[in-house]
Amino acid sequence: xxxxxxxxxxxxxxxxxxxxxxxxxxxxxxxxxxxxxxxxxxxxxxxxxxxxxxxxxxxxxxxxxxxxxxxxxxxxxxxxxxxxxxxxxxxxxxxxxxxxxxxxxxxxxxxxxxxxxxxxxxxxxxxxxxxxxxxxxxxxxxxxxxxxxxxxxxxxxxxxxxxxxxxxxxxxxxxxxxxxxxxxxxxxxxxxxxxxxxxxxxxxxxxxxxxxxxxxxxxxxxxxxxxxxxxxxxxxxxxxxxxxxxxxxxxxxxxxxxxxxxxxxxxxxxxxxxxxxxxxxxxxxxxxxxxxxxxxxxxxxxxxxxxxxxxxxxxxxxxxxxxxxxxxxxxxxxxxxxxxxxxxxxxxxxxxxxxxxxxxxxxxxxxxxxxxxxxxxxxxxxxxxxxxxxxxxxxxxxxxxxxxxxxxxxxxxxxxxxxxxxxxxxxxxxxxxxxxxxxxxxxxxxxxxxxxxxxxxxxxxxxxxxxxxxxxxxxxxxxxxxxxxxxxxxxxxxxxxxxxxxxxxxxxxxxxxxxxxxxxxxxxxxxxxxxxxxxxxxxxxxxxxxxxxxxxxxxxxxxxxxxxxxxxxxxxxxxxxxxxxxxxxxxxxxxxxxxxxxxxxxxxxxxxxxxxxxxxxxxxxxxxxxxxxxxxxxxxxxxxxxxxxxxxxxxxxxxxxxxxxxxxxxxxxxxxxxxxxxxxxxxxxxxxxxxxxxxxxxxxxxxxxxxxxxxxxxxxxxxxxxxxxxxxxxxxxxxxxxxxxxxxxxxxxxxx
Numbered sequence: 100x101x102x103x104x105x106x107x108x109x110x111x112x113x114x115x116x117x118x119x120x121x122x123x124x125x126x127x128x129x130x131x132x133x134x135x136x137x138x139x140x141x142x143x144x145x146x147x148x149x150x151x152x153x154x155x156x157x158x159x160x161x162x163x164x165x166x167x168x169x170x171x172x173x174x175x176x177x178x179x180x181x182x183x184x185x186x187x188x189x190x191x192x193x194x195x196x197x198x199x200x201x202x203x204x205x206x207x208x209x210x211x212x213x214x215x216x217x218x219x220x221x222x223x224x225x226x227x228x229x230x231x232x233x234x235x236x237x238x239x240x241x242x243x244x245x246x247x248x249x250x251x252x253x254x255x256x257x258x259x260x261x262x263x264x265x266x267x268x269x270x271x272x273x274x275x276x277x278x279x280x281x282x283x284x285x286x287x288x289x290x291x292x293x294x295x296x297x298x299x300x301x302x303x304x305x306x307x308x309x310x311x312x313x314x315x316x317x318x319x320x321x322x323x324x325x326x327x328x329x330x331x332x333x334x335x336x337x338x339x340x341x342x343x344x345x346x347x348x349x350x351x352x353x354x355x356x357x358x359x360x361x362x363x364x365x366x367x368x369x370x371x372x373x374x375x376x377x378x379x380x381x382x383x384x385x386x387x388x389x390x391x392x393x394x395x396x397x398x399x400x401x402x403x404x405x406x407x408x409x410x411x412x413x414x415x416x417x418x419x420x421x422x423x424x425x426x427x428x429x430x431x432x433x434x435x436x437x438x439x440x441x442x443x444x445x446x447x448x449x450x451x452x453x454x455x456x457x458x459x460x461x462x463x464x465x466x467x468x469x470x471x472x473x474x475x476x477x478x479x480x481x482x483x484x485x486x487x488x489x490x491x492x493x494x495x496x497x498x499x500x501x502x503x504x505x506x507x508x509x510x511x512x513x514x515x516x517x518x519x520x521x522x523x524x525x526x527x528x529x530x531x532x533x534x535x536x537x538x539x540x541x542x543x544x545x546x547x548x549x550x551x552x553x554x555x556x557x558x559x560x561x562x563x564x565x566x567x568x569x570x571x572x573x574x575x576x577x578x579x580x581x582x583x584x585x586x587x588x589x590x591x592x593x594x595x596x597x598x599x600x601x602x603x604x605x606x607x608x609x610x611x612x613x614x615x616x617x618x619x620x621x622x623x624x625x626x627x628x629x630x631x632x633x634x635x636x637x638x639x640x641x642x643x644x645x646x647x648x649x650x651x652x653x654x655x656x657x658x659x660x661x662x663x664x665x666x667x668x669x670x671x672x673x674x675x676x677x678x679x680x681x682x683x684x685x686x687x688x689x690x691x692x693x694x695x696x697x698x699x700x701x702x703x704x705x706x707x708x709x710x711x712x713x714x715x716x717x718x719x720x721x722x723x724x725x726x727x728x729x730x731x732x733x734x735x736x737x738x739x740x741x742x743x744x745x746x747x748x749x750x751x752x753x754x755x756x757x758x759x760x761x762x763x764x765x766x767x768x769x770x771x772x773x774x775x776x777x778x779x780x781x782x783x784x785x786x787x788x789x790x791x792x793x794x795x796x797x798x799x800x801x802x803x804x805x806x807x808x809x810x811x812x813x814x815x816x817x818x819x820x821x822x823x824x825x826x827x828x829x830x831x832x833x834x835x836x837x838x839x840x841x842x843x844x845x846x847x848x849x850x851x
Contacts, residue, residue, distance in 0.1 A: 476517075642674070
């Protein structure tokens, strides 16, 4: 599955097989279905699925964004896919598709919140009421954030209201255009227990008395058009004898409310059986009022006090069974993030306080908190305010070594959201900075699975418009490591964009002109090295952007900096491997610089090695050599002599994706110096990582080339000895189990 589909339950639990199968079905609907004349899909073949599995499939399709008029058609097969708990949240469905696919089922629950397009609450009620079984079976209905469209609620001259669904127990109409007359209709439902009328234009609550004996939970958040005296509101609420849960919060953060004050200070005679009260956002709620309310209700289990200033009451700390959503401490903040997933303003408020709290979390790994932050980012991916503070929290929670102990699936999901934020708000500098800081983590960049190709593009785009030195260093470091992790195909695609080449070369030029040796320069050189690895297009762009001239200057400027020289020569190796570009490198001044780095008491073996690689490739094609032939012969002799002086380095110096670029160098017709460099390179990596590279030699067919070279009578003894040594290592590793991997980055990637 792509990174956006990574799923996780608990920190160390694998994803359920059923979850993975459902996700795969969602991605494969076109191949599993046939198209009907009306354009909708039907499964070509389907067993009688367990009812719960059909519900899960519909939910998964909605969650993954694959549910629409076309795909919902598979649920017209009521015999095979029997729905009971249907979720079409935020899915673009028309009234006709909804009626044909969902209304024939004997639904018990339906969540149609936030459905875009033409589907209205009127259409949903009409469709459900058309099925006599649904009228009796439906117990839970969620239509939040939906246009109800009351004017069309008539079917065959008969008005259809919520009261037609006689089995309804739970109804959520938050953020809809609910009006007083329909609230009256709702309150005639004989079994209604849970009602959410938050942020609706209702002006009167008297209708609630119609369900005073059954209503156990009332959510009345942000009723801004309520036209009742505070005393009248409390009078009605106090008559709801079954009420256990009451939400009177308001995300406008209003400065107090008389009705709330009357409730808190009214004593235990008002709603004595309440176990849950939410007044978050009601400013200037006094600690005394909260204390009086809590002490008068021993059965209280939840209290919402976010943004009230009353979360520090002493009485709250002594109640072990009481959960409080507030900002006074970590426990309250986390409870706020859990409780207010559907309320953007409260989510943002809680994240602001969490950011302040996490500033001091230096040594604690907290996947539980990170998961809560991720939930906020996912729920409000298009909210700049939420993404800004959430990304700052993510950085605090994954900074330095704190990411090491985090579950990788969790980090994958977090990075996916961070990249989504970078895409959604490309011009917001602080958000881009936050996201970049998150990505600049060794654990995330090296170990966590995510879309590195997309990340590299996003960071490159950001880099083009910013010159802050600290951030530039981090961005270039991120790009360098990301490019090293890409497949050859992805590197080719990235390298096809000449803009990226210009950006990185511009940084190198900027540093070289100042004669600076810093990590930004090293990371930029490493990124260019990896970007040109087996990518002729990127190599061509390098030359078109005057890269050869710049790199010659770099070799002159940093004549004593081996770490810089090695990266420069590594890229020149990549250019020299491309036959059609070798003519561009036939420059005596450039070759003179390379030859001087081939050997010498002050030249490190890593520098000599890559200098030798450049010369081996350029001298391997006699017909393409356009300079003096005597110079070619001199270079070949110096190359051969230099290689014989090289000692194997103790640390890994180079790694390769493939040995195929060496095949032309191993031909029996090649000069001994060219052959010797190629076999020395193979011997080096096989010595340092025999499991991986001996396997690669066998898979790619290099073993046959080495055998041919070894058996040829004209092969130089130095070359033959090295080839036979490699063949011996391959033979010893033939019984080795599967190699760790066959694809790695090529080149030393400057991870310092």
